[in-house]
Amino acid sequence: MRQIRSADPWSTFLTSGRDDAAGTGSARFARREPPPEGARRTLGPDPSDACRRVLDQLHAAHGPQTFDQIRYGTGLGLLEIADAVELLRDRGLARVEDGPEEAVRLTADGTAG
Structure with a gap:
């Protein structure tokens, strides 16, 4: 051998x-x-929980947060955060800003809590 x-x-x-x-x-x-055209990844057991946790983190920060900051504050994995941010963005509650690091910011609709 x-x-x-x-x-x-x-x-x-x-x-x-x-x-x-x-x-x-x-x-x-x-x-x-x-995945088939138009199919979405699933977040896991409860996508609404991940969205709620990301929204809570953004509200508590009073400003934009990087994905690493959100991960640290929520305990979620990066894929769960990315999927949650995508859902929040589709609902018009958050947006992703480009820069040295991508940051997630609440929109005007997301600030009313």
Whole structure:
């Protein structure tokens, strides 16, 4: 049996995935099909809870918050926050501002609480 040794651990990882016949390596990370047109990702058990927590964090901050600040303040994961912000943006309650870091800000509709 031949052992592959490399100073670069990524190249070792990537080459180990070429033995798909054995069901190892990249076979474990098979590509998923993209969602159908118009389908949304789901937040998890309760998307309204994530939206409420993000809104509460933005109200408490009295100003824009980066995704990391929201993550720290709510305990949510970045994907949950991104999905919640997308829902809030669709409802007209929040907007995302570009800058050195993207920040989420409440709109005039989101400030009435």
